[in-house]
Amino acid sequence: MEPIPEKPWWRRLLSGGPDTRRALLLLLSGVLAVQVGFVWVGTHEAEQLIIHGGYYYILGVFAAFVALSLKLLGERRAVWLGWLRRPGWPGLVIALATVFVLMGDPFGHKILFDEYVLQSTARYMHETRQIGTVYRSYWLDGTFLPIDAFLDKRPYFFAFLVCLVHDLTGYRVANLFLVNAACVPVFLGLTYYFASSLAGRRAGILAVLLLATLPLLAQNATGAGMEMHNLTMIALTLCLALLYLRKPDALRLALLCLSTVLLSQSRYESVIFVGPVAFVIWSGWARRREPLITGTLIATPLLFIPYAWHNRVLSATPLLWQLQEGQTARFSTAYLDENLRGAWHFFFDVHGDLADSWWLSALGLAALLYVLWLGLRRSRRRETAPLTPASYALVAFGLGAAVHLTLLQFYYWARFDDVIASRFSLPTYFVAALCAALMAGRLEQRWKGVMRAAFWGTGLYLFAGAIPAMATHLYTSQNTVAAELRWELSFVQARPKVPRLIIADKSTMPWIIHDIPAIIATVAAQRGNQIRYHMQQQTFQEVLVTQSIRPTSPNGDFGVNPADRLPPQFHLRTLAEKRFGGRLERISLVESVDYKAPPPGKADAKSSGNAATPKD
């Protein structure tokens, strides 16, 4: 008698039983999320909801994630305790690699003004539990009070973590560096865990070394941006996908879902990884041969609503897009050609001017071709043996990284050889390192010595490429605007502590995060009378101006940048000048401000009736 063929497992979703009811709930949740995220709530209301509720939303998701993580760790206590007690060679390699990465670039702000915005957001969250970026703040009765803030375009999970550190240790600018530095061992540890699951212990070590010798990683690990944290979240979600695929149960599914929500709040484009995670969840059901639709999974689409709101606010606020002259759209095929050239130039630059690793790029490219060949061979031979969980997760996230890379090629500011945009290549490099580890591990089974050759190659690259590039770190040091800010801050902080206002030629945020009130020059130019008033009232005992001085001929002949020039009513005395590349930065003291009558019909409301009148 022939055996009765078993029904496909997914038929259970349509059988009308409890699985069908749960599937309908999941569908309903998805539809509801789309409606609430994109239709029912207006953009302004969405903005207000994020500002006032965003902190509690992310706190809730994070708390749930931590609680579930502790539960899982409790279940697998023997595994991780054993690893912690006897970390062996991998532990040593991860520790040394962490030290190497953290010493690979000086700690400091690298990406202006993203990093200051994040820092300002974290502080605002810490002080008010609202999401916002402060750009105007003054000392009032001994409190440095935020006056004006705006909702920034950046997702706020990273800012939330920094805020958490502020909450626990007190506000400190350096806390942001602390969070990034702490991400490094976590990221490298997760990389080792995944790569060793993929192709063995030595492959795990190879992946760690390939990433540790990537100058871009060191640059971001010691910066104040959200890239290192985003990368850690990708690695964490990937590892959770692996854990889930190994044993698809409710706890692991919940962790995977929450991690994906948090990942989407780590960088804008990381929401792309929702697709691979959905694929992984479906694969987990297939492995179980039954669907697993839990409460957390049903709630997950709803947890993406704040992301949708945030995205709508961004789309409705072109000012936040930071488009350059002549650009009208954020994504366009017009950018493709330039971006592809930039990507090729970046990935294979051997001169050390950029923060790439040509060794990892080459290995990654070879590994990509190898993985494609493996896939092709598999489909031709019609192999039915299931992929290992690690391979499955790698394929899913590899596709996610490919979509991420492709999407960036259409983005207006994604030329990887632009030192500001190089950081977008980090997810690609991460997947490249994993693929390279997989390739070396599998080829080693056929030809002994492949893994050794990969290690020797990495060692050679370390001395020939990575260390010389990290030593000069031109990709960081040539960002003269960051150097200008550092100099200005150190100059001002070395002066006596008095109530002070800075009229800044760049952004006010770098000053505000250091508790120094600041306004930008274009605003100051219109508010001369108010500044005059407060100088007289001793609100500010010192008003300093920073200005960019530009050459007008090959011989110099410097002049003040038109945007930084203050009206003649301001009387300045130069305190210091310093050259930064081909221009100078000047710090001057405002000695006095003349009263300027407001234009007819516009009453100088704030100054009328007070001491700032011509009579004074």
Place this chain on the structure above:
Amino acid sequence: MDSPSTRAIAADRRLWLFVLSGLLAFVVGFFTLSGDAAIVFVSRTGYWFILVTFVLWARSLGLLFGPELRAWRPKKADWSTGALIVVCGIVLIVNNTFGFKIIMDEVMLLGTSMSMHFDRTVFTPMRGNDIQGAFILMDGIMDKRPLFFPFVLSLLHDFTGYRPANAFVLNGALTFVYLWLVSVLGRRLAGRPGAWIGVLLFAGLPLLGQNATGGGFELLNLVMILATLLLGARWLERRDAVSLTAFCFSALLMAQTRYESVVFLVPVAILVVWGWVLERRIVLSWPVMIAPLLLIPYPLQHRIFDLRASAWEMASRPGTETPFSLSYLPTNLAHAVAFFFAKPSDQPNSLVFSILGWIAVPFALLAAMRLLKQFRKATTTEAAAVIFALGFIAHFLLMMVYFWGRFDDFVIRRLSLPVHLGLLVAILLALPRFSTSLRPRWFVAGLAALGMLALGIPAMATHAYDQEYLPGRETAWRLQFMAQHPQKDYLVIDNDCTLWITNEISSTPVLQAQKNIKALIFHLRNHSFSAMYVFQRLNVDPKTGRETLRPGDDLGPDFVLKPVVQQRLQTLTISRISRIVAIHDGATVVEADRIPPDKTVPKDPKVVEKERQAYLENFVKQLP
């Protein structure tokens, strides 16, 4: 036992490959490249040659000692000797001041390590500037000094970031390594008291402390000589390919640490052949077969001495015509006696070490003769020590026929350090011959401890022997100035410009400044540097008190200077740093503090960027 037939040896392909690589290295090293091409070759490839040599050495050490390290247990350790090494190392370091002791050598070595770290090239930077936010090395010269010390220092820069003080960190760490190696040698030749004797004698030698806190290559040289000796003993013990590789590569690196250490290659060759004789076959490994090729940069770099007559520095001793001559022997011997037996306040010597060592020399020679007669019965360490004694003797004789081999000269004292190591070997070889009992050895160890406490530490505490060397004190004073001006955005005109450049500060010599006065005017007008300083030394006439500039320090009448800081570092010299406040440009005077009236900057960002690029190009052209 059968001896290997000549035919069997001749049929060994590896031996022929070794000979072939030796011949190839000889031809390439001495006959193929012209002087300038040789220098360019070493400058571009020297780092990679030394890196490969170092990696192969490290690999062989790993293979040789890996199993022992894995089997090592704390119970097996001699903790008391370990504690002694730590205490003695600390004594040497804390009683001396960190700083550059021998100015040209140490700063040049640091400069070479800097170019190795940043560019993987071998040159000492003579021009460097911050152009776009990063300090860029723009030009330099090939130094005559061997490459191993700068290479090790560049490794330290690689893994901890560039810092001039890394030179002191390295030497401080090498001090402990050296004392440990001394204890290993002592233990093998004379038991645990031998280890204590060695450590205590060196801990009581102020000269070692002076170099342990400096930036020179003396400590590494000592470490490499001693490591090679001990690896030679290991080779005789195991006589396998791994131990041969470790031994030979140690010798290669030793030969590239200090010029004269190449004389120790003779005992190395003897020990290799002796090992083959004992083993009755030719033992060779592939790294040893290619080892001669790795030495190619050594003779090529040596061409500097042909290209630059000044490299021998014979001008420092007027009347000298040849660097080596037997005629220097009597004078140098007298100076050696004056050094070894001088009062500890005058010289950084150790009377206890000198007396014990020189007394031991004849007894050690007798012991060596006896050991040579029964060479197969000698322990491997004794055999290696006896053969290496030839190297120590050759080294001492070489110093004695060197035109500047006066051990009581401040700059030359350090060259006596390998002689001190030879003296220790003599003590350790001779001592066990007197008695098999350990008591006399402990007595000598007690004497060494007494010498350290009674003479060594007080001499180090006062370090009067340091104070006569004005360039060293001037360097320390300039470093203090740099510490007080941390922005590093100024230019210094100084004939010792490498010192500033190695601290990532723009600098140029006086002659260049005079030649490029127009460029300096450009930079003064455009405020390219936050300030321009000049370092000058003034000699004071003891009779009249009149101050005159040292020849070569005068910038000329076009420069208007304002003294910023000055100090009388010696009775009759004043060191001064002045700021250039103005430069005469024909009839006009360009003042440093004058802010010219603002020009109108165009509003179009593209035009602004174009003008910035044009200015930057001109700026680079005008750099001194």
